[in-house]
Amino acid sequence: MTSAKTAAFSINSTNVFFHILTQCNLKCRHCYINPAQHGQNTLPLSTIQAWLEPFSENSNTKNLIFLGGEPTLHPDLPAAIRHARKLGFGSITVDTNGYLFHDILGKVDSGEVDTFSFSLDGATQQTNDRIRGEGSFDTCIAGIRKAVLKGFNTSLIYTVSRGNIAELELMAPLVKDLGVGRFFIQVIGLRGRSANRDSENSPEGILQVERRQWMDTIPKVAQVIAESGITVTYPKVFLNPDEKFECAGLVADNYFIFPNGRVYRCPLCEDFPIHSMIFKENRLVSTAKLNESDFFQLNIAEGCVMNKLIQPHNLIYDSAGEPEYKIACCLLKEEISGG
Ligand code: SF4
Ligand code: SF4
Secondary structure, X not given: OOEEEEEOOOOOEEXXXXXXXXXXXXXXXXXXXXXXXXXXXXXXXXXXXXXHHHHHOOOOEEEEEEEOOOHHHOOOXXXXXXXXHXXXXXXXXEEEOOOOHHHHHHHOOOOOOOEEEEEOOOOOHHHHHHHHOOOHHHHHHHHHXXXXXXXXXXXXXXXXXXXXXXXXXXXXXXXXXXXXXXXXXXXXXXXXXXXXXXXXXXXXXXXXXXXXXXXXXXXXXXXXXXHOOOEEXXXXXXXXXXOOXXXXXXXXEEEEEOXXXXXXXXXXXXXXXXXXXXXXXXXXXXXXXXXXXXXXXXXXXXXXXXXXXXXXXXXXXXXXXXXXXXXXXXXXXXXXXXX
16 A cells, blocks of 8 residues: 655755765766856865754754765765764765765764665666766666665655656666665756756757656656555646645745855755855855845746746646646655555
């Protein structure tokens, strides 16, 4: 038996997505890191520690996700993880492309890192490596096996685009065989590199999957994978006109920190200098208007304001000019618990 639910935004938890560097050994086609907006710094350990402090002070459940670039390229990641534990972060995840630099699996244990989350964008070497780079499939698979063998919880993130949606159903036997605990399906966002590539004139053509294909494929495949005992999460993306819309920027406590000090509340805003907060001399301060938080307040029939601004082709209008559906907050997820 599986059970499905929309994972409502939690008002009792704080989620900190901390990009401790932007450097990466790969050059994935859809990478959302944008050095022009996020800088090219590698934060020293002392800065990582200082920037974690403000989030440790509230009484919420605190979840921390270390990101990059590739966070395991940072030699002080183990020390940063231990410091976060001391500060009271309840769950700590490391998102990795699977290369697991600096022998990270040998330097931390499963009591220190709750989950290693791996990224794979194809069920076959050919498809994954076309998107993420030669050798990345084999390396990621080997990294997952090693992490599982060492007793770490693992999850897998699959970013769906037109280039790999056909292979999504092949992931069911693969995730089962790997012993991965959770499977996250992600929708390709038009940020960073993919923002420049999502056009009929680009060599790859349009990357984003159309609504019909998304609706026909994703819930069905998620269900199949969940039936093998793995919890599957995927973005809701589309809401019927009568479904309730909520902007996480208003109702949830999420922070997306970049190594140039910018702190966003919304991932769709990350390509623009509209961050609502910034670290100045290691103090977290609000930025002046206009910033993303001014957009969160706007109530439009199309749902997400940022989607309408940067991805308007996702919307369809009827003959009366009304949107046929709303676009959900990109952070709203459907979750099917494994049977
Ligand atoms: S592994 Fe992540 S950070 Fe590195 S290029 Fe790929 S998407 Fe970007
Ligand atoms: S994606 Fe849209 S709805 Fe979600 S936080 Fe950003 S602006 Fe708000």
